[in-house]
Amino acid sequence: MMVESASETIRSTPSGQNGVSSLTNQPDGGGGGGGREGAASGEANGEMSPVELLHFQQQQVPVSVAMMSPQMITPQQMQQILSPPQLQALLQQQQAIMLQQLQEYYKKQQEQLHLQLLTQQQAGKQQPKEQPLGNKQLAFQQQLLQMQQLQQQHLLNLQRQGLVSLPPGQGTVPLQTLPQAVCPSDLQQLWKEVTAAQPVEDSIKQEGLDLTTNTSNSTSFSAAKVSPPISHHPLPNGQSTMHTPRRDSSSHEETPGSHPLYGHGECKWPGCETLCEDLGQFVKHLNTEHALDDRSTAQCRVQMQVVQQLEIQLAKESERLQAMMAHLHMRPSEPKPFSQPLNLVSSATLSKSTSDTFPDGLPHPPTSATAPITPLRQGPSVISSSTLHNVGPIRRRNSEKFCTPISSELAQNHEFYKNADVRPPFTYASLIRQAILETPDRQLTLNEIYNWFTRMFAYFRRNTATWKNAVRHNLSLHKCFVRVENVKGAVWTVDEHEYQKRRPPKMTGSPTLVKNMISGLGYGALNASYQAALAESSFPLLNSPTMINTSSASGMLHVGHDDVSSTVEQVNSNGSNSPRLSPQQYSSHPVHVKEEPAEAEDDSRPVSLLATTNQNVTIADDRDLEEELPVEDLS
């Protein structure tokens, strides 16, 4: 829809191999904010149908692309201009800003909802009966809550995927600024106000709720719309009151004459927090410090990429949201054993993660779009928030410890990893295993593994000598990788048993998680979970056709699996692929080695990838990619 704008403009500039270890790790700050317990507990649907809600959703997101510059600077150049920490901080700031814009978009939606609400209410007031009106209002409230929860999940998903995660140590953007929907108490008050049709706004206005201004007068849109929720002075106990973020954002000094890059007395140019007394000083600062130079252009470049990623993500999530709402609309009268409880479960997870995981005590997302699907999964938010920031050496223990399903994580972020020069938060071993297991025959040559890496991750399109060496090293080192001789050479397979043995025995997840793990290890029946995971993943690059036979609808309803292991075991036990071979059989039995690489469908991908998204290719990578293409059709 709107995602095709910038990709073709991204071109790479050849650059030497950078020091791979120069990148630094960012602390897992755990992006946060915005988490809100959904308290929807009603059952009836109101006059405003989900279709109408969808109508509101179909509006374009006002993601600003104003910073896009025709001058193109490659990420390599950017990295030369900016040090990795700078770059990372810059990215994070950009992402926060983009999230803010998304939040504004949602806020606008909410405002429209409330306007609609008011209209409905006014119409209802003319009706003589009060009781139906109450039902309507309840239904409206229900709709609002659902919508807000969905929006929240969307935003949390972005956050979970690291697009907006902000280590608290960065101190650039406090967590409170992250999306904060209207809390139920606010809604209650709003509804009280609407029902009474009396201006009880004073008390609310003191709270600075946007809802109040929206319901009282729509002319206050502009101020609220421009208001940057970014606060540089996070309250220490932001989680104690749900009003805090709202109050914070609405009390900001946004005047019609303000500048989008100016707020809170600070310059909001990425990476710049220069204090400016007033707008004039800021403009002066802007013209002097952020003039058209390499650095500014590079930062615009980063912004472009951020926008692009967010647009892609937003498009996906919007689609998902609409599908979800459409689905809910199909069965409005049912008690909704899945929709409502899902939110509740998700909320429970949220509160748990809030209290258990995050030291800042702020509401944090339990998970992302997968939250309703895998509500019991713990830790993905942590993992994913660290995902983007693990630019340096892989700290894959995160993923291992929290049992992140690499397949689903990869599925949800594969577009990102494919395009962004970000190191995936998985170990080489897990990546290799994933590559092998994705193939129908569960076997790959070394070169095919290389190709998978370069195809799936922009990060592995450079420093080829380093990571290829690491791949070989891992293949040789880990017993879980079994080399099988073939007529045409050797292929590598995965000894799943060994891989599981290699896993750390201690599970930090929930009991359910551990149980699923155990049952998965014991070849238990986790078909539903597995299929749910696959459906959730909707991994387009799963080139194993036998793996994709799932019902996406069922995926919405199942409690997700928690580990790749169960996935793999299910693949094996499903028997849909072939008679299940134990890992030992794989290694000792004459493996049915594929005669021709089942990469016919892969051939197009690297090409398209090169044509559209590969912007991080270096000279060495060009060589690799050149050799990649012929290799795939001759080997």
Place this chain on the structure above:
DNA sequence: TATCACGTAAACAAGA
């Protein structure tokens, strides 16, 4: 502090 898992680097060998 010790241990483990992992990433990185490098030496080396075998084969194409």
Place this chain on the structure above:
DNA sequence: CTCTTGTTTACGTGAT
């Protein structure tokens, strides 16, 4: 001889 593939060792780092 060069390159790829594969093995092995060493070392540093972060987590437990």
